[in-house]
Amino acid sequence: MNKKIIITQSNYIPWKGYFDGMALVDEFVLYDDMQYTRRDWRNRNLIKTPQGLQWLTIPVEVKGKFYQKIRDTKVSDKKWAKEHLKAIRFNYAKARCFKEVFPFLESIYMEAEKLEYLSEINFLFLRNIKDYLGIFTPMKFCWEYPYNIEQDRNRRLIEICKLAGATDYYSGPAAKNYMDEQLFLQEGIRVHWLDYSGYSEYEQLYPPFEHGVSIIDLLLNEGKDAVKFLKNTGNKECKM
Incomplete structure (x- = not known):
């Protein structure tokens, strides 16, 4: 029996393509044993404002921690959640589905504010948003599999695939x-590349249209209709 898998680092409120990949596969593994990288998508993402794109960034402890893993990265300022909520409220109050979606997001932020580690925060947002979108693909961390992290990157991924039965x-x-790719094929694993082209535009505030912003932009503008603007939803049965 075939089984599709994605193994990737957790991102903070990622763009719609991240969730599209999640909807496509049978298991989604968060690869947070990898090194935390600064100025990346792990702890920040983009929203739209009247002045242009704006980063929402979770402040994390990085000074002197050049080789720390994503899973070991801690939040450095607990005020981040309230600040992000304030920015979302200010810039999206006129979005079509603000009254429906903002309380949903607010409840996640209030829970996330209590968490200490970035991986935990990202997992919380990913789990709640995928459920809102009707994506039931199981999601887990890579360390739930007893793989050998000392191998090279290709061998690590192959081992996780095999342990997952992918x-x-x-x-x-x-x-x-x-x-x-040849190494994967030798181990009986086919490699596929995600296609991020061909997304439809939706009713978005502050022209011009931007595809690469956080999923919350799509949610606040389209609500439950957000799934219509993904490419891999609507034909998946619940796997939980």
């Missing part, structure tokens, strides 16, 4: 720079 591995196109 036959098909899906990845973003950026990984083409380092992935050895």
Whole structure:
């Protein structure tokens, strides 16, 4: 029996393509044993404002911690959640589905405010948003599998795939720079590249239209209709 899998680092309120990949596969593994990278998507994402794009960034402890893992990265300022909520309220109050979606987001932020680690926060947002979208793909952390982290990156991914019973591995196109597809095939695992083209535009505030913003932009503008603007939803049965 075929099984599709994605293994990728957790992101903070990621863009719609992240959730589209999640909807496509049978298991979604958060690869947070990897090194935390600054100025990346792990702890920040973009929203729209009248002045243009704005970063929402979770402040984390990084000074002197050059090789820390994502899973070991801690929040450095507990006020971040209230500040992000304030920015969302200010910039999206006129969004079509603000009254429906903002209380949903607010409840997640209030819970996230109590958490200490970035991985926990990202997991919380991912779990709640995927459920809101009707995506029931199981999600887990990579350390739930007893893989050997000392191997090279291709071997690590292959081992997690095999431990998960996966036959098909899906990845973003950026990984083409380092992935050895032939090695995966030798181990009986087919590699597929996610296609992020062809997304429809929706009713978005503050022209011009931007595809690469956080999923919360889509939620606040379209509410439950957000799934209509993803490519891989609507045909998945619950796997929980």
